[in-house]
Amino acid sequence: MILNFREQGEGKTVILIHGLFGSLVNLSLLATELGKMFRVVSVDLRNHGSSEHSQNMDLVSMAGDIAETMRYMGLGEAAIVGHSLGGKVGMQMALTFPGLVTSLVVADIAPVKYSSTRNPLLAGLQNLNKMSINSRNEADAVLSEYETDRSVRAFLLKNLAQDNSGQYRLRLNLPAIIENYNVKLTAAPLGGPSSCPVLFLKGQNSAYIQDKHHQEINRIFKRGRVRVINGVGHWLHVEKPKLFNQLVSEFLIHG
Numbered sequence: 001m002i003l004n005f006r007e008q009g010e011g012k013t014v015i016l017i018h019g020l021f022g023s024l025v026n027l028s029l030l031a032t033e034l035g036k037m038f039r040v041v042s043v044d045l046r047n048h049g050s051s052e053h054s055q056n057m058d059l060v061s062m063a064g065d066i067a068e069t070m071r072y073m074g075l076g077e078a079a080i081v082g083h084s085l086g087g088k089v090g091m092q093m094a095l096t097f098p099g100l101v102t103s104l105v106v107a108d109i110a111p112v113k114y115s116s117t118r119n120p121l122l123a124g125l126q127n128l129n130k131m132s133i134n135s136r137n138e139a140d141a142v143l144s145e146y147e148t149d150r151s152v153r154a155f156l157l158k159n160l161a162q163d164n165s166g167q168y169r170l171r172l173n174l175p176a177i178i179e180n181y182n183v184k185l186t187a188a189p190l191g192g193p194s195s196c197p198v199l200f201l202k203g204q205n206s207a208y209i210q211d212k213h214h215q216e217i218n219r220i221f222k223r224g225r226v227r228v229i230n231g232v233g234h235w236l237h238v239e240k241p242k243l244f245n246q247l248v249s250e251f252l253i254h255g
Helices: 028-034 059-073 085-096 120-130 136-143 150-159 174-180 211-220 241-254
Strands: 005-008 013-017 039-043 078-083 101-107 160-162 168-170 194-203 221-229
Touching: 005 028, 013 028, 013 059, 013 085, 028 039, 028 241, 039 059, 059 085, 078 085, 078 241, 085 101, 085 194, 101 241, 120 136, 120 150, 120 168, 120 174, 136 150, 136 168, 150 160, 194 241, 211 221, 221 241
Parallel strands: 013 039, 013 078, 078 101, 101 194, 194 221
Antiparallel strands: 005 039, 160 168
């Protein structure tokens, strides 16, 4: 499918891909910074933001969405930056469509299968989806029962949009996300090895990239390397945006 996208800037193209429960606004600070040097395309993944919905959410299909959107835009190649699930989609792009990807930045995710877990945020969003919500404050109060971090709740509530009746609704396709969460969304990217230059940025306090994952990173991505951003967790682009943006920019410019 052709994804909803937003673009800014001029020059070589960089595509930004958000993570699970996100949208194209989540990497907006990076988009603004990169837009000074590049043509930046921010996308909504399927079942997120204003993109189309589908019950299928495997990595190959989502990578195909990026490729189809590039063809629609007339783009022959691009660098890709992806956070979390967006990083997995970016890796799958480099493995499935190597000719389309010039370089790749993967923010805090590894090319491995993760264990199935129960995510309380899914329960919170599911509960929110069943209710009549009249304000963002009301929605925040509901989610506070499932998530204590205000910044994480603020991130999730960016998915709220008012319908014609004035009620707030989530733009996420929650049924599809729930169906695929512990199967296709935790899967490892398929294929490899790849010669694409890849920078993995790990949050020091996050467990998504562990020492035991380095062997698999090196096996699949022959030109991959890992850098650690100290003092941050999984939301490294939010916790230290200036440093995150600097590291991404330097890699995209100099490799």
